[in-house]
Amino acid sequence: MNRPEDRLRSILDVGELQAIARRLGAEIRRDYPEGVVLVALLKGSVCFVADLVRELPGVCEIDFLALSAYRDGLTRVRVVKDLDLDITDRDVVIVLDIVDTGLTLSYLLRLMGLRGARSVAACALLDRQNRRLLPVEIRYVGRAISDEHVLGYGLDHEERYRNLPSVVVANGKDVVSDPAAVFEELFSL
Numbered sequence: 546m547n548r549p550e551d552r553l554r555s556i557l558d559v560g561e562l563q564a565i566a567r568r569l570g571a572e573i574r575r576d577y578p579e580g581v582v583l584v585a586l587l588k589g590s591v592c593f594v595a596d597l598v599r600e601l602p603g604v605c606e607i608d609f610l611a612l613s614a615y616r617d618g619l620t621r622v623r624v625v626k627d628l629d630l631d632i633t634d635r636d637v638v639i640v641l642d643i644v645d646t647g648l649t650l651s652y653l654l655r656l657m658g659l660r661g662a663r664s665v666a667a668c669a670l671l672d673r674q675n676r677r678l679l680p681v682e683i684r685y686v687g688r689a690i691s692d693e694h695v696l697g698y699g700l701d702h703e704e705r706y707r708n709l710p711s712v713v714v715a716n717g718k719d720v721v722s723d724p725a726a727v728f729e730e731l732f733s734l
Contacts, residue, residue, distance in 0.1 A: 550722060557688065557712040562698060563596065565687040569668060570600020571683055576666075580604050581636045583668075584657065586649070587611040587626060588707065589642030593670045593687075593697040597640060606630060612649065622652060633661035636711075638685070642699045643671040645677035654681065671712070673697065 557565070572664050573581060585594035587609050598607055611626035644650050649666055657665040658676075668685035675692055694716070696702055697709030706715075 546560060553716075554714045555711050556693075556695070556714055557698070558691065559710050562593075562711065565670065566593070566596035566600055569685045569687060570597055573597075573668070574601060574604055576684075577604065577636050577638075580606070580635075581638050582630060582632055583607045583638050584632070584653075585609050585640040585715045586626065586653070589699045589701065590640045590670070592707070594640045595643055597668070610653070612652070622649065625655075628660075634663050636664045637662040637666070639665065639667045641654070641667065641669045641720050643673060643695070644669045644681065644683055645676045647677045649680040650681045650683070651679045670698070671700075 581604065583594060583598060583601075583605050585591065585607060588611070594607065597603060608628045608630045609626060610624065610628055612622045613625050614622070639650070639657065640652050641650065644667070649696055650669075651716060654665055654667065666684040667682065667685050670687040672683055672686045673692060674687045693714040694702070696706040696715050697712045699707050700712065701707045702715075
């Protein structure tokens with residue numbers, strides 16, 4: 546049987562996540578002193594955007610967007626939850642949990658531009674550059690990571706583990722074969 550430390554490894558604890566939100570919030574406040582619209586991508590960015598928005602008192606509005614997932618053989622996504630705010634002639638920062646291939650972010654940058662945003666920038670908690678298929682600029686990056694299976698703080702595996710207070714690396718086989726045991730271990734870290 547694997548020891549817990551072989552199956553799970555914390556890479557961002559609660560304090561580190563708060564520090565990232567403070568740092569990125571300060572950068573966004575500096576760049577947009579007159580205000581900004583945060584567009585958070587559901588569902589993975591919810592924890593991150595909640596912490597980030599608290600660092601931007603009186604400086605931002607927030608809205609949410611959800612896209613259908615990429616699936617094998619399909620290269621198109623569709624909007625399944627659209628914005629309620631009009632972003633015409635507004636500065637927009639797209640907030641994501643993680644950027645991998647760049648496909649989703651590229652789509653969102655183009656979409657916000659087509660909708661008339663004055664400027665569009667990206668803010669990602671995690672940047673997995675080694676998986677990039679499209680070159681995309683991420684102006685605000687919490688942390689770069691390697692190609693590891695990450696969970697917690699909004700990141701999921703089959704809709705599980707989003708509610709973990711930290712970001713952990715988990716062995717993918719263990720996550721699938723015994724999610725209850727992994728969940729118990731994650732909360733004991």
